[in-house]
Amino acid sequence: MNFSETVDTAALRPQIYNYLGFHGVGQSEQTDVLIDECIRELEKTARFRYLYKSFDSPPEFLNKEPYTEFLRGASGVIISAMTLGVEVDRRSKLLFRTDMPRAVVFDACASAYLEHLSDEYEKTIGDDLSFRFCPGYGGSSVKDLKYIFDILRPEKIGMALNSSDFMLPSKSMAGIIAVGKKTVKSCKNCIMYGSCSYIKEGSTCYGSVKR
Amino acid sequence: MLRLGEKVIVFDGGFGSELERLGLRGVPEELNITAAEEIKSIHRSYSCADIATANTFGLNPIKYHGSFSLCELAQKAVENAKASGNPVFFDVGPSGAMLEPIGTLTFEQAYDAFKEVAEISRDIADGYIVETFSDLYELKACILALKENSSLPIFATMTFDSSGRTLTGSTPEIAANTLAGLGVNALGVNCSLGPRELLPIVERLVNATDLPVIVQPNRGLPVMENGKTVYKLSADEFVENIEKMLDMGVSIIGGCCGTTPEFIERISEFSGREVRKHAFAPRTLVNSANSICEIDGVKICGERLNPTGKKALKEALINDDLDYLVDVAVRQQEAGADILDVNAGLPQIDEKTVLPKIIKKLQEYCDLPLQLDSSNAEAVEAAARVYNGIPLINSVNGEREVMDKVFPIAKKYGAVVLGLAMDKNGVPKTARERCEIAERIIAAAAEYGIPRHRIMIDTLVVTASAEQMLVRQTLDALEMVRKLGVKTALGVSNVSFGLPNRPLLNRTFLSLAMERGLNMPIMDPLDGEMTGAVRAFELLTGIDENAENYIDIYKDFTPSSQQTLKTAKENKSAATLYDCVKQGLKAHAAQLTEEELKTREPMEVVSDVLIKALDDVGRLYESGKLFLPQLISSAEAAKTAFAVVSQHMPQDSEQKGKVVLATVHGDVHDIGKNIVKVVIESYGWTVIDLGKDVPPERVVEAVRKHQPFAVGLSALMTTTVPSMEATVKALRADGCKAKIFVGGAVLNAETAEAIGADCYTKDALSMAKKLDELATEK
Incomplete structure (x- = not known):
């Protein structure tokens, strides 16, 4: 992998504050330090794995809305899955036992860290990729994750899907990426649109734009 | 006839890549029926190997939910593999579900699934190749299920990444110790990486076991070409690195992802070659899934999870408050313990049910290897079964019936056993007699196939107040027992029972005992004087090279800092309990609460201080001036304060529900x-x-x-x-x-x-x- 798993914490900080519910205000030196420490700890604990397959034409399960709309005009599609590994979950669990405030920050940092590493990794795949569209969002069914698991078999990178279609370990994601089509993540089709706490607070979740 | 461990044995190679090459799509296991001829042709192309692997990797009731029965697929798969003309090993892969605590599959459910695998295969295959596991716990469930439900040989391999760990964090040494303990016939690594990248892992495996080592590498590291996984390593390079592995002492070779009949043909030239013998020094090892401890030098066994004389722990055990036990375990781990003793021996408790439950809970949080401490053999067996690693069993003694109950359990689960140098006549007075009992224990263990390095001896501490002259016998016995080639343990603090200034006697005795050969003091790791004596001993005897560990622990030491070491992280302080809760300074909450209670009634402290502080924090949170981490810090500080206040409340006072x-x-x-x-x-x-x-x-x-x-x-x-x-x-x-x-x-x-x-x-x-x-x- 020719990308670095060491990150510039300052760049991730706004997103982490967002996850913590700070919504752009109330940053404190104390929390900054905690975020720094958690990121450094993640660099040691996380075992980032990224798995993908690309297709010239979409696999069958994508022949329905909202995927067809998302993939319209794309020259190909990438199916991907990625995780920080079980040791992050283990560490998080211990922190919830020994140091709750740190645990909450660690959890937010882990989410931002996974998003960041995945974005960075995708830059090594190509420069004409859309954002990752994940089943369960944007009006799609979380049940479609099963197809992604059938295609990729991400068990080999230590991921599993439980009976309620949750991906394990908890810091794992899956994505459908349109190739040759620059699309931006937007709020309008999101399942949370209407009740989203980020929008109420005047911000958005990771990398989304209000449209 | 294959001569395992004496002559090199060759397994076949990648199956998935061959399916792809033939354009066979669908569930691989179903192809055994729907494309039997093609599957047979792949097996035939691997006939140059010594052993064929049936196409059954995903054939278990958790993963496979197709239209065929597991049994018919198993039979067809073995039948197809026989086309190779070679003995057939049944391929057993992971269940596909994730085990507790990260996932939701229980150890017992995993066991049941693999038991079903054993039942459909034991009469038709020649052995098992258990492969591509990354979770040690799931692998343990699998091995137990196969061993208890069949008598076929088991070769077991895990996958490691370039950091030298499995996806769940086990090292080659941990894998080797656990698998050898569970009694597999060969162990090793498959998939993971290419043969060159695997060399360091293979070297570690070979050094960690005297069992035959099996290696089935991928065809190098995959590269992505147009979104497809491609393996490009040449057969020459594959063979060259396999040969290096054979030189290290590997016994069984084969190929995994990307390898083709050409590769297996090439390495089959090594078949039948003499296996290179390598030096292997047996060591006394216990391990959890993530950490391994060699009992050598001095290793601290934390004693605080034993309810004897501990009121709060007793109550927690009776009330099923496992969270309390987790906290005690984590504190001992942070204080520097190497192993934790776990004892649930209370008359009110059914140890057979409770001990395994505790073990499962502790291993979710605590990385340290555990010592299963019970005189109830059934409880020990139930706990050893669900333990994710190789435990220490405490204990047997020189009585034949005790050994006959415990040694079969230790043998089955690969445990190290602590033997007490006593028998039905009690603790002998002299060191010589104690050593004789130790010899008896070692000999009886050998009858059960338990080697000397899996035995430890406790030469038994007597109280100096009652039997002053016998203290020396305990120490003499340490030295004598060490000469038998076993490691030693002592429950150190018993020595001071009934005497004033017990800490002084305990640490003096500890120092004497370490010098005479004590390897594992069973003691309170939270006692800074005692752990300090161990650290000093390690420095003074050169175990702690360059005093690195000692300096790391004591670099900030000043005489007055010792008691406050635990709170050193909290550099902030609060003058009042109100400020303390508002600022979320948990470390000071208990002390400040005690101070408030000197001048106010408990209920007043609750309503005038704690609730007020929490309400203020709540208002700040709601108005966006305080945030989740601070809110939680305040809540934790308040919780600590409530715990102190509640001790001062009248018993019948009204509490919230x-x-x-x-x-x-x-x-x-x-x-x-x-x-x-x-x-x-x-x-x-x-x-x-x-x-x-x-x-x-x-x-x-x-x-x-x-x-x-x-x-x-x-x-x-x-x-x-x-x-x-x-x-x-x-x-x-x-x-x-x-x-x-x-x-x-x-x-x-x-x-x-x-x-x-x-x-x-x-x-x-x-x-x-x-x-x-x-x-x-x-």
Whole structure:
């Protein structure tokens, strides 16, 4: 992998504050330090794995809305899955036992860290990729994750899907990426649109734009 | 006839890549029936190997849900593999589900699945190749199931990444010690990486075992070409690195992803070659899934999870408060323990049920290897079975019937056994007699196939107050027993019983004993003087090279700092309890509460200080001036204060009620629920936390048992809202009178009403306030 798993914490900080519910205000030196420490700890604990397959034409399960709309005009599609590994979950669990405030920050940092590493990794795949569209969002069914698991078999990178279609370990994601089509993540089709706490607070979740 | 461990044996190679090459799509295991001829042709192309692997990798009841029966697929797969003309090993891959605690599959469910695999294969195959496992716990369930339900040989391999660990964090040494302990016939590594990248891992495996080592590498590291995985390593380079492995002492070779008949043909030239013998020094090792401990030098065994003389632990055990035990374990780990003793021996407790439950809970949080301490052999067996690693068993003694009960368990689970140098006549007076009992124990262990390095001897501490002259015999015995080639242990602090200034005697005795050959003091690791004596000994005897560990621990030491070491991280301080809670300084909360209690009644401290501080923090949180981490810090500080206040409350004083909390069935997200727990506890509510993925019937059962004021249910995603609804219905059907709260990312007031809940609260603080409001109305 020719990308670095060491990150510039300052760049991730706004997103982490967002996850913590700070919504752009109330940053404190104390929390900054905690975020720094958690990121450094993640660099040691996380075992980032990224798995993908690309297709010239979409696999069958994508022949329905909202995927067809998302993939319209794309020259190909990438199916991907990625995780920080079980040791992050283990560490998080211990922190919830020994140091709750740190645990909450660690959890937010882990989410931002996974998003960041995945974005960075995708830059090594190509420069004409859309954002990752994940089943369960944007009006799609979380049940479609099963197809992604059938295609990729991400068990080999230590991921599993439980009976309620949750991906394990908890810091794992899956994505459908349109190739040759620059699309931006937007709020309008999101399942949370209407009740989203980020929008109420005047911000958005990771990398989304209000449209 | 294959001569395992003497002559090199060659397995076949990659199957998936061959299926792809032939354009065979679909569930690989079903192809055994739907494309039998093609499968046979692949097996034939690998006939140059010594052993064929049946096409059964995903054939288990958890992973396979197709239209054929497991049994018919198994039979066809073995029949197809026989086309190679070679003995057939049944391929057993991971279940595909993730085990607890990260996933939801229980150890017992995994065992049952692999038991079914054993039942469909034991009469038709020649052996098992258990491969591509990355979770040691799942692998243990698999090996136990295969061994208990068949008599075929088992070769077991795990996958490691370039960091030298499996995906769940086990090292080659941990894998080797555990698998050898469980009695596999060969162990090793498959898949993972290419042969060159695997060399360091193979070297570590070979050095860690005297069993035959098996290696089945991929065809180098894959590269992505147009989104497809491609392996490009040449057969020459593959062969060259395989030969290096054989030179290290590897016995069994084969190929994994990307390897083709050409590769296996090339390495089959090594078949029948003499296996290179390598030096192997047996060591006394215990391990968890993530950490391995060699009992050598001095290793501290933490004694605080033994209820003898510990009132709070006794109560926790009786009340099934496993969280308390986890806290004790984590504190000992942080204080520098190497192993933890676990004992649940109380007359009120069914050890056979409780000990394994404790072990399962502790290993979720604590990395240290565990010592299973019980005189009840059934409890030891139940605990050893669910232990994720190789435990230490405490204990046997020189009595034949005790050894006959415990040694079969130790043999089966690969445990190290601690033997007490005593028998039915009690503790012998002289060192010579104690050493004779040790010899008897070692000889009896050997009859059960337990080697000397899996035995430790406790030469037994007597109290200096009662038998002063025998203290020396204990020390002499240490030296004599060490000469037998076994490691030693002592429950050090017994020496001072009944005498004043016990710490002084304990640490002096500890120093004497270490010098005479004590390897494992069983002691309180939180006692800084005792752990200090161990660290000093390690420095002075050169175990701690360049004094690195010692300096790291004591670099900030000043005589007065010793007592305050634990709170050193808290550089802030608060003048009053109110400030302390508001600033979230948990470390000072207990002391400041005690001070408040000198001048105020307990209830006043609650209402005038704690509630006031929490309300102020709550207001700041609601107005966006304080944030989640600070809110939680304050809640934790308040919780600590409440614990102190409650000790001063009159026994019959009115307390706020109980709240049962659970993340509903199917949902494994419990962060939100954990935050709710700490916040409402800080408001004085007693929380019964049922954890995550809790089935409705368990919630109903807990509500019946605890009669709470409220029930809080959490769900994170739309898919588990039906499960939440089912829980609410089950509670109503059972006549639950408690208020039912629901919360979680996808919930809102409308959904809450639709599924029949009483209250929806958007976050932890609103729930705490709503609870108080409802309690006042009542």
